[in-house]
Amino acid sequence: MLNLLLLFYGYIIFFYSLALITSYVALLIMAYIYSSNYKRWSDDYIKHMVDSTPYVPGVSIVAPAYNEEKTVVDNVRSLLRQDYPNFEIVIVNDGSKDRTLETLIENFDMVEVPYDYIERIHCKPFKRLFRSSSMKYSKLVVVDKMNGGTKADAVNGGLNVVSNPYFINTDVDCILSKDAIYHCIFPVLLDDSVIAVSGTMSMSNGATIENGEIVELSTSTKPIPLFQDLEYKRSFLIGKMGWSCINAMNNVSGGYGLFKLEIVIAAGGYGSESFAEDMDMLFRMIGYCCDFNRPYRVVQIPHNCCWTEGPSNIKTLVRQRSRWGRGLIQLVFQHSRMLLNPKYRKLGMLTFPYTFLFEFLAPVIEVVGICLIIYLALTGGVNWDTFFVMFGAIFLFSIMLSSFVVFYDYLLGSSYHKQHSYALLLLAGVLEPVLYHPIVVYSSIRGYYNYLTRKKAVWGDMNRQGVKKKKRA
Amino acid sequence: MFSHVEGPIVEFHGWEVIGYYLNNIQNYLAEYSWQVRTAYGLIVGCIFVMIILFGLFILMIRKTTKYKKEYQQLEEKFREPLYQIMILPEPPSVQEIEGLMGCNFTELKRYDSAMFAQLISSLRMELCEVLYIPNMQYICKITGVTDYIERCLTGRTKVFEILQMVVNLNIRISEGELAIYLNHYNTNIRLMARLAYIICTENEPYKYLEEDLNQKMLPWRPMLTHRLFGWLQECGRPMPSFIVIAESLNNEEASAFLIEEVAYWGTDTEKNELSKFFLAPRYIIRLAAMRATAQLAREANEPALVESYDHQPEYIKREVLKTVLAINSGKQLDFYEMAYKTTSSKETQEQALSCLYMYGNEGRRRFEMIRSRYQVGEETRTLLDQIDATNLLKQLQQFS
Numbered sequence: 020m021l022n023l024l025l026l027f028y029g030y031i032i033f034f035y036s037l038a039l040i041t042s043y044v045a046l047l048i049m050a051y052i053y054s055s056n057y058k059r060w061s062d063d064y065i066k067h068m069v070d071s072t073p074y075v076p077g078v079s080i081v082a083p084a085y086n087e088e089k090t091v092v093d094n095v096r097s098l099l100r101q102d103y104p105n106f107e108i109v110i111v112n113d114g115s116k117d118r119t120l121e122t123l124i125e126n127f128d129m130v131e132v133p134y135d136y137i138e139r140i141h142c143k144p145f146k147r148l149f150r151s152s153s154m155k156y157s158k159l160v161v162v163d164k165m166n167g168g169t170k171a172d173a174v175n176g177g178l179n180v181v182s183n184p185y186f187i188n189t190d191v192d193c194i195l196s197k198d199a200i201y202h203c204i205f206p207v208l209l210d211d212s213v214i215a216v217s218g219t220m221s222m223s224n225g226a227t228i229e230n231g232e233i234v235e236l237s238t239s240t241k242p243i244p245l246f247q248d249l250e251y252k253r254s255f256l257i258g259k260m261g262w263s264c265i266n267a268m269n270n271v272s273g274g275y276g277l278f279k280l281e282i283v284i285a286a287g288g289y290g291s292e293s294f295a296e297d298m299d300m301l302f303r304m305i306g307y308c309c310d311f312n313r314p315y316r317v318v319q320i321p322h323n324c325c326w327t328e329g330p331s332n333i334k335t336l337v338r339q340r341s342r343w344g345r346g347l348i349q350l351v352f353q354h355s356r357m358l359l360n361p362k363y364r365k366l367g368m369l370t371f372p373y374t375f376l377f378e379f380l381a382p383v384i385e386v387v388g389i390c391l392i393i394y395l396a397l398t399g400g401v402n403w404d405t406f407f408v409m410f411g412a413i414f415l416f417s418i419m420l421s422s423f424v425v426f427y428d429y430l431l432g433s434s435y436h437k438q439h440s441y442a443l444l445l446l447a448g449v450l451e452p453v454l455y456h457p458i459v460v461y462s463s464i465r466g467y468y469n470y471l472t473r474k475k476a477v478w479g480d481m482n483r484q485g486v487k488k489k490k491r492a
Numbered sequence: 493m494f495s496h497v498e499g500p501i502v503e504f505h506g507w508e509v510i511g512y513y514l515n516n517i518q519n520y521l522a523e524y525s526w527q528v529r530t531a532y533g534l535i536v537g538c539i540f541v542m543i544i545l546f547g548l549f550i551l552m553i554r555k556t557t558k559y560k561k562e563y564q565q566l567e568e569k570f571r572e573p574l575y576q577i578m579i580l581p582e583p584p585s586v587q588e589i590e591g592l593m594g595c596n597f598t599e600l601k602r603y604d605s606a607m608f609a610q611l612i613s614s615l616r617m618e619l620c621e622v623l624y625i626p627n628m629q630y631i632c633k634i635t636g637v638t639d640y641i642e643r644c645l646t647g648r649t650k651v652f653e654i655l656q657m658v659v660n661l662n663i664r665i666s667e668g669e670l671a672i673y674l675n676h677y678n679t680n681i682r683l684m685a686r687l688a689y690i691i692c693t694e695n696e697p698y699k700y701l702e703e704d705l706n707q708k709m710l711p712w713r714p715m716l717t718h719r720l721f722g723w724l725q726e727c728g729r730p731m732p733s734f735i736v737i738a739e740s741l742n743n744e745e746a747s748a749f750l751i752e753e754v755a756y757w758g759t760d761t762e763k764n765e766l767s768k769f770f771l772a773p774r775y776i777i778r779l780a781a782m783r784a785t786a787q788l789a790r791e792a793n794e795p796a797l798v799e800s801y802d803h804q805p806e807y808i809k810r811e812v813l814k815t816v817l818a819i820n821s822g823k824q825l826d827f828y829e830m831a832y833k834t835t836s837s838k839e840t841q842e843q844a845l846s847c848l849y850m851y852g853n854e855g856r857r858r859f860e861m862i863r864s865r866y867q868v869g870e871e872t873r874t875l876l877d878q879i880d881a882t883n884l885l886k887q888l889q890q891f892s
Contacts, residue, residue: 037530040534059652059653060656061613061656061657061660063613063614063616063617063660064656064657064659064660066617067616067617067620067660067719068712068715068716068719069715070620071620071718071719071722072714072715072719073718074711074715074718076711130881130885132878132881132882133874133877133878133880133881134878135842135871135874135875135878150882151885151889152885152888152889153889154889154890157886207711208710208711208712208715209710209711209712210710405525408528408531408532408535409527409528409531411531411535412530412531412532412534412535415534415535415538415542416534416538418538418542419538419541419542419545422542422545422546423545425549426545426548426549426552429553430552438553
């Protein structure tokens with residue numbers, strides 16, 4: 020009986036792996052088709068068109084800040100540098116315990132103004148609103164609210180005061196490229212049914228920053244950020260871009276994404292209780308569009324718009340990924356009605372089942388597989404020749420996929436200033452499956468366990484190392 | 493050639509060689525299960541793909557580095573002279589151009605036209621308003637960019653990118669080159685070709701405009717068409733009859749766009765006609781007419797605008813209030829007060845009070861009178877304070 024079960028499990032794993040490999044190849048091809056078509060639009064042309072017309076839609080950048088007094092000034096300056104004719108920046112001080120608010124007031128000539136606040140979406144109570152008395156910072160608005168404990172609550176607070184039809188959800192510690200809004204608004208101009216646009220994100224751990232702007236970009240030489248850089252590139256350039264080709268994206272990153280305000284509000288805003296608030300938001304937006312039979316498109320663009328500092332040590336990484344794992348299992352339970360439900364179109368019939376099978380179940384299957392291999396090894400039940408062939412095939416495929424991503428990144432033009440970065444990424448591609456991947460699997464399982472045992476969730480600090488800053492002469 | 497251990501020598505040719513090796517592999521793997529064979533296949537496939545990938549990667553890096561180097565050289569040599577020529581207020585002579593460029597026209601043709609196109613495009617972006625378009629067109633001609641564009645269009649290479657360049661750089665090419673793209677099956681290429689057609693022909697430039705506008709109006713279309721109209725006016729080319737076309741269209745978004753364009757490029761007669769749309773059956777047309785009136789700050793249209801107020805839904809009422817403020821005739825204080833008192837919408841109330849605040853000294857006085865009726869802490873008082881503070885701050889920003 021046990022042998023039969025093992026055989027059956029072996030077959031499942033084999034077909035599961037084949038299906039995963041096939042899906043990656045399909046995504047790779049779709050990503051290539053999509054980005055090749057998209058890249059036919061000239062950047063010069065887009066900018067020129069947007070610059071010289073009165074019809075350009077306004078965009079608000081919403082960035083929550085919690086205990087960011089050390090970095091908030093540089094980061095807000097970086098956000099203010101956006102090269103777009105019609106935008107505002109809404110910084111939400113989410114009940115910071117340090118001097119974040121005071122620092123903003125002092126450095127940007129902020130003045131408290133009476134504000135007739137209307138709570139369009141729920142969040143913790145609003146306290147005050149500040150605007151700058153200086154023309155230089157006239158695009159800046161600071162909202163002071165009670166701490167809600169999650170980013171989602173803070174973003175909701177910001178959404179209650181924004182004045183534009185589109186908004187960008189980002190973190191105050193993210194560094195945006197100067198033309199980030201241009202690139203993100205363009206898909207909306209091409210198709211008014213676009214409800215969300217995801218910009219490509221990268222790690223800023225190895226970058227050199229001057230006055231809130233990246234002056235030299237290279238990958239981090241530390242292993243954890245390097246692996247994450249490769250992981251991000253794979254996720255954005257192949258996963259998201261591939262799904263975008265057939266309008267089946269399931270997530271727009273919480274680090275950087277443009278959204279249609281009307282749809283976000285209609286869907287009830289960000290879920291304050293969610294641990295994967297970005298994915299949850301998109302699920303609800305698409306759910307709303309499907310429920311009310313509205314056309315929608317979610318788009319990934321092949322431009323690097325945002326750099327974020329990722330965890331630089333294993334402890335922080337495990338904490339972050341456990342939270343993501345917890346968010347994923349929460350999302351699967353919360354939106355289970357969408358799973359295999361044709362009403363929710365491609366999300367319900369394709370992307371959600373894919374997420375369930377290859378993202379949600381993958382860590383469980385991997386852990387069970389490893390346990391079985393150990394058991395069989397101890398009982399002498401492993402055919403090692405076959406094992407090494409199978410392992411080699413999966414391992415080589417993973418390296419090939421990483422090589423594709425690196426090549427593709429170069430092809431798309433988001434190149435590093437130094438070419439040794441590519442060599443580092445290729446090396447990371449070789450080491451990642453054996454060094455980094457097990458940590459991610461462990462973290463996800465921990466997240467699932469925490470959720471199922473209802474362990475109290477702690478967000479924790481990111482413990483940022485900070486990016487390199489160029490010294491002024 | 494293959495020799496059996498004990499037997500005749502067999503010669504293989506062409507596909508037989510591949511067949512031989514495939515057969516060998518098949519025989520070698522025959523004793524393994526199909527799962528292992530699949531895994532072997534995957535390994536071989538991955539190795540094969542990676543070899544190709546690395547080869548491509550190296551080639552790509554070399555190609556990009558070479559292109560960047562050559563472009564840099566071109567940029568260093570010609571950026572400044574091209575810049576100078578493009579901002580000259582009138583067409584320069586051949587000698588002047590040769591003097592500035594430091595070489596004659598024949599020498600210029602030796603450089604890569606695609607690189608010149610990239611350089612001119614980046615200069616066009618930089619110069620925007622101060623640019624003298626005929627000079628840019630002339631430069632495109634002498635640097636071979638125009639020929640390059642025509643070559644690409646004839647050879648059907650990078651058609652969409654090239655058409656964007658034509659529209660972006662306002663290059664005039666022969667109508668014949670565009671002919672096959674004017675009714676192209678690909679919507680993007682077709683629309684771009686038709687925009688290029690407006691630039692390139694003086695015969696009947698707006699031949700396709702009406703047909704295009706009747707199709708679904710994507711947001712980038714009005715943006716691009718607006719810019720094109722601007723270019724046409726700069727070059728002294730006649731404009732289409734906005735209102736005539738607007739009235740003939742079935743697509744209300746396109747009609748609204750054309751009515752709004754009257755404010756920028758319309759004739760006086762068309763501007764006078766705007767008021768007739770304040771009570772048009774379609775709300776989007778009303779909005780467009782009001783926005784155009786606001787842009788023009790046309791006092792002659794004010795009575796009709798105010799009269800239409802009671803017949804508008806709330807969101808258009810707010811547009812009426814904004815338009816009256818843009819006209820700023822100073823005669824509508826009572827109108828604003830009435831709007832504030834009679835509306836059921838808080839947003840309209842806020843708009844009316846905000847406009848009243850900005851409606852000159854008398855408007856400000858009336859605003860203060862209204863404010864004095866409310867106690868601090870009351871909801872309406874907060875709204876009034878917000879309007880006051882926001883406007884004061886705007887004034888402060890202007891002085892800072």
